Amino acid sequence: MKKSFSYPIIFMVLITAFFTLVLSLLNYSTKDVIAYNAQIEEWKTLLYIFDIDYQEDDKEIENLYKEKIEAEKVNDITIYKAKENGDTLGYAFPVEGNALWGTVRGYAAVSNDLNTLLGIDFVSHSETPGLGGRISEEWFKEQFRGIDLTENNEGDYIEYRPAASGNVDAITGATLTSKSVKNMLNKDIEEFRQLMKEGLNNGQ
Amino acid sequence: MGNKKLKKIFTLGIWKDNPIYRQILGICSALAVTNLMLNSLVMGIGLIFVTSFSELTVSLLRKHTPKHIRMMVQVLIISSFVIIVDIVLKAYYPSMSKALGPYVGLIITNCIIMGRCESYAQNNKPLYAFMDGIASGTGYAIILLVIAFFRELLGFGSLFGYQVLGEWFTKWTIMVMAPGAFFMLGIVIWVARSLLPGTEEESMKGEAIS
Numbered sequence: 379m380k381k382s383f384s385y386p387i388i389f390m391v392l393i394t395a396f397f398t399l400v401l402s403l404l405n406y407s408t409k410d411v412i413a414y415n416a417q418i419e420e421w422k423t424l425l426y427i428f429d430i431d432y433q434e435d436d437k438e439i440e441n442l443y444k445e446k447i448e449a450e451k452v453n454d455i456t457i458y459k460a461k462e463n464g465d466t467l468g469y470a471f472p473v474e475g476n477a478l479w480g481t482v483r484g485y486a487a488v489s490n491d492l493n494t495l496l497g498i499d500f501v502s503h504s505e506t507p508g509l510g511g512r513i514s515e516e517w518f519k520e521q522f523r524g525i526d527l528t529e530n531n532e533g534d535y536i537e538y539r540p541a542a543s544g545n546v547d548a549i550t551g552a553t554l555t556s557k558s559v560k561n562m563l564n565k566d567i568e569e570f571r572q573l574m575k576e577g578l579n580n581g582q
Numbered sequence: 583m584g585n586k587k588l589k590k591i592f593t594l595g596i597w598k599d600n601p602i603y604r605q606i607l608g609i610c611s612a613l614a615v616t617n618l619m620l621n622s623l624v625m626g627i628g629l630i631f632v633t634s635f636s637e638l639t640v641s642l643l644r645k646h647t648p649k650h651i652r653m654m655v656q657v658l659i660i661s662s663f664v665i666i667v668d669i670v671l672k673a674y675y676p677s678m679s680k681a682l683g684p685y686v687g688l689i690i691t692n693c694i695i696m697g698r699c700e701s702y703a704q705n706n707k708p709l710y711a712f713m714d715g716i717a718s719g720t721g722y723a724i725i726l727l728v729i730a731f732f733r734e735l736l737g738f739g740s741l742f743g744y745q746v747l748g749e750w751f752t753k754w755t756i757m758v759m760a761p762g763a764f765f766m767l768g769i770v771i772w773v774a775r776s777l778l779p780g781t782e783e784e785s786m787k788g789e790a791i792s
Contacts, residue, residue: 386648393643393655397662404666408673415676507617507758 420501427470427487427497428460429523453573466490471570473498475562478554480504482513486563488527492571495525495535498563510555521546533568536560588713595717602725603774607693612726613763615685619742622730624678626723628686632663633695634715637703641711644704656699664689694718729766733757
């Protein structure tokens with residue numbers, strides 16, 4: 379039909395411009411909602427690791443978070459302080475490490491005296507669904523609540539059963555993911571405790 | 583007349599010419615998201631939306647699109663609609679967006695859409711093209727739901743997240759992993775093909791000629 383050289387080019391430019399315009403308008407109008415959703419996700423994670431009960435309601439989560447948790451920057455990492463009636467309950471900090479298929483990111487929380495692990499949660503991972511992916515299941519994460527960090531040697535806080543010092547069950551069929559999660563938590567908890575102890579000694 | 587044509591479009595799209603078990607298109611996502619019925623349902627709705635509106639747009643533009651760049655135009659149209667689905671899910675259904683992960687974006691590469699745009703929307707009026715998109719998308723969604731029904735029931739003992747089988751049930755973990763998807767898809771194609779003996783022979787003849 380149209381044999382001219384310029385027609386296809388003009389046609390393509392016009393149609394691309396049109397769709398780009400539509401998409402950027404949509405993107406612009408939903409930007410805030412999407413950012414808010416991501417924020418709520420993060421707040422939910424933080425409330426969860428401090429074991430603060432919340433209802434599945436965005437407004438309530440926001441209020442609860444603002445009431446109880448405070449973010450603070452220490453040496454380039456953001457740590458979160460949970461307070462109750464003026465007392466500090468504990469600190470949360472980001473954990474990260476490589477597992478079987480990719481990077482696992484999450485948060486862990488320790489008590490005010492740095493001696494008890496309050497809880498952990500994962501924000502993102504790419505482990506096999508049904509196997510390594512089960513690290514984000516409730517039963518696995520709940521095991522980490524209230525682990526005494528003074529019991530085992532420094533840096534070996536988490537140990538899987540049936541080892542003598544074991545305090546957590548690993549996931550059947552996901553040995554490598556379980557191991558990576560253990561190493562990542564042990565390393566990051568150790569680093570965080572060192573950081574906080576130095577901070578305390580410096581009179582902070 | 584119009585009704586008859588619509589009826590034909592739907593029987594072809596959903597049953598006789600079903601994209602999954604007849605045309606073996608869209609297999610990747612049919613394997614990937616079918617471990618939960620809810621995921622399959624949302625994926626199906628997403629695909630119905632993208633296929634119907636892409637076909638509508640391709641059909642509207644068919645007289646103005648230069649033939650040799652039509653593929654480029656189709657891909658542009660399809661990807662625009664897929665991004666719309668992606669953004670809407672992220673904004674208003676974030677948990678589902680997280681569950682489906684990269685598969686929403688991969689609707690772009692779903693052969694059903696490109697196939698229908700190329701073979702149907704390119705030569706038919708916009709309304710029929712739109713209906714054809716809905717029919718093909720529905721055919722895809724139904725098969726996804728059938729596969730997901732068995733995978734979720736046997737793998738988790740639940741349907742749409744509600745536990746229907748009690749504690750006594752030993753979960754077949756393999757059903758929610760990749761091999762389970764292959765088994766179920768194979769069985770579905772086998773059953774569907776043995777229920778459609780007549781058309782099977784016709785397509786064999788077609789193959790012999792081509």
